Amino acid sequence: xxxxxxxxxxxxVSEGALVLLRCNYSSSVPPYLFWYVQYPNQGLQLLLKYTTxxxxxxxxxxxxxxxxxxxxxxxxxxxxxxxxxxxxxxxAVTEGAGGTSYGKLTFGxxxxxxxxx
Amino acid sequence: xxxxxxxxxxxxxxxxQQVTLSCSPISGHxxxxxxxxxxxxxxxxxxEYFSETQRNKGNFPGRFSGRQFSNSRSEMNVSTLExxxxxxxxxxxRRDREGYTFGSGTRLTxx
Numbered sequence: 001x002x003x004x005x006x007x008x009x010x011x012x013v014s015e016g017a018l019v020l021l022r023c024n025y026s027s028s029v030p031p032y033l034f035w036y037v038q039y040p041n042q043g044l045q046l047l048l049k050y051t052t053x054x055x056x057x058x059x060x061x062x063x064x065x066x067x068x069x070x071x072x073x074x075x076x077x078x079x080x081x082x083x084x085x086x087x088x089x090x091x092a093v094t095e096g097a098g099g100t101s102y103g104k105l106t107f108g109x110x111x112x113x114x115x116x117x
Numbered sequence: 118x119x120x121x122x123x124x125x126x127x128x129x130x131x132x133x134q135q136v137t138l139s140c141s142p143i144s145g146h147x148x149x150x151x152x153x154x155x156x157x158x159x160x161x162x163x164x165e166y167f168s169e170t171q172r173n174k175g176n177f178p179g180r181f182s183g184r185q186f187s188n189s190r191s192e193m194n195v196s197t198l199e200x201x202x203x204x205x206x207x208x209x210x211r212r213d214r215e216g217y218t219f220g221s222g223t224r225l226t227x228x
Contacts, residue, residue: 034216043121043207043219090160103150103173105209105217107160 002027002093006108014116019063019078021111023091026072030096033074034105035065038088047089050074051096061085086115119143121210121220129226135196138223142189142210148172149191150217151183154205163206166191195225203227 007022025031032051036044048059055067065076074091091108122141130136142149150165150173162175166185183193189210195202205224209217 036219041224043123043221044209046216046218049216092160103148103165103167104162104175105150105152105160106162109159 002031002095002106004091004093004106004108006089006091006111008111009109010112010114012114012116013081015083016080019076019081019085019113021076021089021091021113023065023074023076023108024072025074025091025093027093027095031093032096033065033067034092034094035059035063035074035076036090036092038090038110044090047076081113081115083115083117086113088112121208121218123206123208123220123223125223126221127224127226129228130198132198132200132227134198135194136198136225137192137194138206138208138225140191140193140208140210140220142191142208143212143218146210146212146218147189148211149185149189150209150211151191151193152207152209153177154207154222155203160207163193198227200227 003026005024034049035047038044047063048057050057050067058064063078088110090110092105094105124139148167151163154160164183165173169185180196185191203226205222207222209219211217
């Protein structure tokens with residue numbers, strides 16, 4: 001079974017400040033991990049993903065995340081927030097190689113990011 | 118390259134009716150999955166299809182069903198609609214183990 005916990009349903013930062021969105025997961029097999037962003041009335045856009053290899057993953061729009069197996073975490077960061085980053089962010093997990101249900105994404109509850117001028 | 122296309126974008130139905138939603142995946146993507154998004158329950162997995170076969174199913178009642186055609190297009194059907202079925206229904210497609218690409222969704226309102 002898999003689960004995802006996103007700490008903080010709302011995060012507020014000032015423009016130019018560091019963005020840190022927290023995600024912890026549980027998985028019985030090595031996971032594949034994803035971060036998605038959702039703007040109002042739109043679908044989900046993939047920011048970045050971790051499957052295998054390098055644990056520091058760079059994505060679009062200046063976001064990156066680090067897979068830490070020992071901490072079962074996959075936190076999302078961006079050095080300098082921009083007004084256009086205001087949206088809802090979802091962390092998701094699926095089973096990686098060896099899993100039998102890797103077609104299913106399990107999502108966290110989402111974190112709404114607000115960026116103040 | 119065209120993304121995942123979901124039709125219709127908006128739908129209003131009456132309790133007890135049934136509804137069919139459509140999803141056209143990215144060309145070359147053979148896997149299609151469906152998700153329900155509500156404010157209370159968040160994003161929940163409905164089912165996944167691969168090469169016309171349902172490969173995985175979430176914890177939803179039998180009123181929710183789906184199918185996939187030979188061209189990978191998929192439909193999901195909800196029968197005997199309830200008020201609680203009001204949600205954004207998202208379709209995603211993928212090729213192999215790549216990241217899932219989502220459509221813009223169909224917003225279903227049951228009145």
